[in-house]
Amino acid sequence: MARPRFSVAAAAAAAAAIAAAAAAAGVATGAAADTPMTDADTLDALRRYLRIRTDHPLPDYAGAVGYLRTLCTRAGMTSVTHTLVAAKPILLCTRSGTATEGGGEGGGARGVLLNSHTDVVPAEAAKWSVPPFAAAELNGSIYARGVQDMKTIGIQYIAAVSRLPPLPRPIYLSFVPDEEIGGIDGMGALVDSLHFPPLRVGVALDEGLPTPTSRLRLFTGERQPWWVSIRVTGSPGHGATLPPSTAAGRLGAVLAAVAAYRGEQATRMGPPVKASLGEVVGVNVVYLNAGVANPAVPAGYAMNMIPSSAEAGLDVRVPPTVAAADVEAAILRWLSAGCINGATASLPGGGTQPPMFEWATVCPGLSFRYTHKVDVPVVSSLAAADSGAFAPALTGALDAAGVAWDEDIFPAATDARFLRDRGVPVYGMSVMTATPELLHTHDERLAIAAVADGVRVYEAVVGALAAVPLTAADGKEGGADHSEL
Ligand SMILES: [Zn+2]
Numbered sequence: 271m272a273r274p275r276f277s278v279a280a281a282a283a284a285a286a287a288i289a290a291a292a293a294a295a296g297v298a299t300g301a302a303a304d305t306p307m308t309d310a311d312t313l314d315a316l317r318r319y320l321r322i323r324t325d326h327p328l329p330d331y332a333g334a335v336g337y338l339r340t341l342c343t344r345a346g347m348t349s350v351t352h353t354l355v356a357a358k359p360i361l362l363c364t365r366s367g368t369a370t371e372g373g374g375e376g377g378g379a380r381g382v383l384l385n386s387h388t389d390v391v392p393a394e395a396a397k398w399s400v401p402p403f404a405a406a407e408l409n410g411s412i413y414a415r416g417v418q419d420m421k422t423i424g425i426q427y428i429a430a431v432s433r434l435p436p437l438p439r440p441i442y443l444s445f446v447p448d449e450e451i452g453g454i455d456g457m458g459a460l461v462d463s464l465h466f467p468p469l470r471v472g473v474a475l476d477e478g479l480p481t482p483t484s485r486l487r488l489f490t491g492e493r494q495p496w497w498v499s500i501r502v503t504g505s506p507g508h509g510a511t512l513p514p515s516t517a518a519g520r521l522g523a524v525l526a527a528v529a530a531y532r533g534e535q536a537t538r539m540g541p542p543v544k545a546s547l548g549e550v551v552g553v554n555v556v557y558l559n560a561g562v563a564n565p566a567v568p569a570g571y572a573m574n575m576i577p578s579s580a581e582a583g584l585d586v587r588v589p590p591t592v593a594a595a596d597v598e599a600a601i602l603r604w605l606s607a608g609c610i611n612g613a614t615a616s617l618p619g620g621g622t623q624p625p626m627f628e629w630a631t632v633c634p635g636l637s638f639r640y641t642h643k644v645d646v647p648v649v650s651s652l653a654a655a656d657s658g659a660f661a662p663a664l665t666g667a668l669d670a671a672g673v674a675w676d677e678d679i680f681p682a683a684t685d686a687r688f689l690r691d692r693g694v695p696v697y698g699m700s701v702m703t704a705t706p707e708l709l710h711t712h713d714e715r716l717a718i719a720a721v722a723d724g725v726r727v728y729e730a731v732v733g734a735l736a737a738v739p740l741t742a743a744d745g746k747e748g749g750a751d752h753s754e755l
Contacts (some may be wrong), residue, residue: 293601305344307429309722311671313412315341316425316721319403320414325392325403331447334388335361338424345432347443352465355455358447361388362465365431367440369740379744380472380658381440381693383694384431386424386683387449387477390416390499397712419709419718420477421528422724423700427475430728437736442469450684457685461692462528471694472743473660476686479709480506480702480716486672488665490696491649492680492687493548493587499602500524501581502608503635509574517561520608521580521635527607528553529598532600548679552587589679598622602632609633614678633694646687650695652677659738664697669733671727673701701727 307315322333335351343364346736349363369379377716393402393415400406402415414421427443434441444455460466478489502524504517535550560580561571569746588597599742615632617624624630629637652661668675680686701724708714 276336282431287687289415305347305582306433312425312429312725313718313721316422317412319421319425320405320416321403323403324389325415326389329389329447331357331359331388335359335445341428342443345428345480347431352463354459354463358455360447360456360460361445365441365745367424367438368436368738378437379740380470381442382732383442383444383458383469383471383474384427385418385444385474386427386731387447387685388445388448389709390419393443394712399713407718411714411717413715418480418700418702418714422716422721423477426728430732432734433729434733437733438740439736439738441736446460453685453688456750457688461688472658473535474689474694474696476696477684478699480700480705480707482704482706484703485676486699486703487678488675489680490652491590491679492550492683493589494638494644494646495683496586496588498584498586498638498640499581500605501629502578503579506578507576509576515578515610516576517578517580521582524604524608525555525582525745527604528555531604546678547681549589549591549718551589551592554585555582556585571581572584576755578665587681590649591679594623594647605632605636605638607746610637614743644683644687646691650690650697658743660695660735663738664731667730671730673727
């Protein structure tokens with residue numbers, strides 16, 4: 271299938287709309303950043319960035335931040351590095367807004383934050399067609415770890431900003447570490463720091479996913495990971511006997527209930543509902559542990575002993591559109607399948623969840639605990655009333671640029687949750703249509719044409735967001751005191 275190209279006419283129309291908005295806001299237009307990045311500059315910058323080894327477990331964050339800093343400077347932005355956690359620098363590049371009301375950066379206008387993470391997951395070089403950190407070109411695509419997730423997006427932000435005329439609202443680019451290992455020391459640390467409130471972030475963009483179709487996925491929320499461990503204890507026994515219940519057997523009953531629930535959710539992804547992955551509750555068994563180890567026998571475990579305990583781990587993913595209480599109740603139903611003698615699972619004290627990390631016994635011999643439970647059931651509404659005028663500016667710019675889109679829930683966790691938890695509307699998108707989803711896989715790649723196409727979409731979108739007229743929510747009241755900066 272031919273890759274749908276971004277319409278040049280639509281881009282021109284979008285640029286004209288941004289210029290008109292800027293003019294209406296009393297802003298001089300015309301003079302863009304010092305050095306607008308061309309498509310060739312953008313591709314060159316991307317390849318250099320991809321070659322910086324920011325794969326875990328030893329990401330070269332200093333190298334990445336140093337390089338990105340030079341790009342921001344060349345694009346007319348100021349930049350500052352915040353090292354909130356040792357060896358994990360956060361780069362913040364700023365393009366000031368031209369609004370003058372209220373004083374301060376951008377006149378107290380709420381800013382537009384463009385977030386990307388600098389780290390990437392490891393790559394097994396032997397399984398790639400080309401070396402994963404060489405950013406080689408093959409069949410019209412760049413092959414590299416991070417080209418989809420999400421170094422291209424970071425470079426596209428810089429290129430787009432370099433081409434925009436002066437606009438009322440400040441634009442911030444955050445380049446954060448550690449997203450691939452949970453983001454606590456990256457965006458988590460940034461939103462908790464004294465550097466965050468003065469930005470007065472009104473809206474943010476973050477990563478999405480490529481789509482094999484011509485339609486872009488616009489993520490307004492994400493599923494929350496709940497990591498559940500289940501442990502059953504019982505009497506040990508001889509492997510030749512048939513006791514009425516065993517630890518492993520009871521755990522098997524729980525896992526059968528999990529499998530039935532999992533099947534129901536998977537069914538919802540087919541017709542007639544056709545839910546996306548982000549809209550259904552996910553559950554997978556991620557570890558199993560039982561048996562009496564014995565290296566002296568071929569199996570490595572004693573084959574004639576019934577183990578006295580068995581444990582399993584579940585990775586549960588809860589969409590923000592599903593009530594947490596419903597999933598907590600489902601977990602108790604799964605556990606009930608492992609209870610014996612007519613018992614059902616219930617928490618001591620009648621609650622629905624144990625404290626994090628603490629085992630809660632729900633019926634004799636059966637307990638569970640959470641080792642991780644994200645509770646940010648936030649969807650960033652696309653309605654004007656809920657997002658200020660930001661969401662309509664975003665979707666209007668996509669429409670004007672001829673980009674078809676569908677609202678969706680991100681199936682996994684991203685840095686967006688830290689921002690949503692602070693009340694910032696965040697929209698996740700990767701402008702990578704007609705592209706197979708290859709995040710974290712071998713041969714992660716992106717068509718070269720998609721790099722430049724994406725910059726033009728970001729130019730339209732970021733331009734529209736930074737041109738959203740100031741309202742009472744901007745300005746001095748409730749805003750940052752400039753002295754904090
Ligand atoms: Zn990512």
